[in-house]
Amino acid sequence: MVTYPSTTCREATLVDVDAIAACANAAFVADAFFKKQAFAQRFTREDIQAMLSQDHSAFLVVNAKVDDQVATQLAGCIHVEYDAHTGMGHFGSVSVPKEFERQGLGSALVQAAELWLAAKHSAGLWVEICVVNVRHELFSFYERKGYRRTGRLNQDPGFAMILNDAYKHVHTEYMVKYIQLPAVAA
Template sequence: MNFRLAEDGDIDRLHTLIESAYRGESAKRGWTHEADLLGGQRTDRKSLKAIVADPDQLIWIAESEEKLRGCVQLSRVGGGLAYLGLLTVDPGVQAGGLGKLLLAHSEDYVRTNWQSEAIEMTVIKQRVELIAYYERRGYQRTGEYRPFPHGDTRFGLPKTKLLEFAVLRKQI
């Protein structure tokens, strides 16, 4: 598996990968989808371009055999904290260890390059299997919850009004 930073030319492929892993019928091939909780889009090309252009954010791409297999977004928060989002693995290769590799690569990167001491993420609280996955990798629930952006279709169409984010953190 090769890791590299995303560039503008990767936006379309990134968008396709992310949507296939989080939404719709293709997402249901994997175990990490949100398709039962949300419809609509997970992200859009404009948001991905903004991440790639921002000096305090980046997206790592995982490729093998010239195919995009996964990605992860990192944001420099400051004060020794980084944020991890959009952890995505192609549904066809989920459960093969790529998610663990992307997490480890991300943690090493922010510790070494941004001098981060902790990494934080938010996960929809109803996704208990996914939260358990992260807990097995050392992330802990902080007890903090953040609101889901209901009404903002850029983040999807909730199938319930009860969605909110649980905050997880790991000391690195």
């Protein structure tokens, strides 16, 4: 568990599948304008179950609080994975539904993802993310956290397939950050 002043991020289990789907799909309504209707939802239950069953892959989640009591509804989630072959970390699908925005949950989830990745690697590592070019506010959000634009575009043909005709120009761009792990005192 990763604890923040008022936020606790934890690694999800299969019990959380429906809550992750609800959280991510609610948050990704912001991207619906450039997608074909058939792809409006970010995840299905099966997508999430498959991601949770992969080695070196996890969803980190934050439960909502109601009257200082932890609720079953998720206030945010993030998918994180570590590629043992390349030593590269990745995260994506940072999801905070509108009613929980502007509370620092996105930042807490990114920090939790970085800590999760650092725990998987014994030295510093590169973290790579993909950001949708028409969501300009996301570039500055990640730049404030130390990520830099690479200018390299994600050439995934699956992404182009989900775009509606008016938004064929939409693409994702890679951003990277090197995470230097703190020295451990002897």
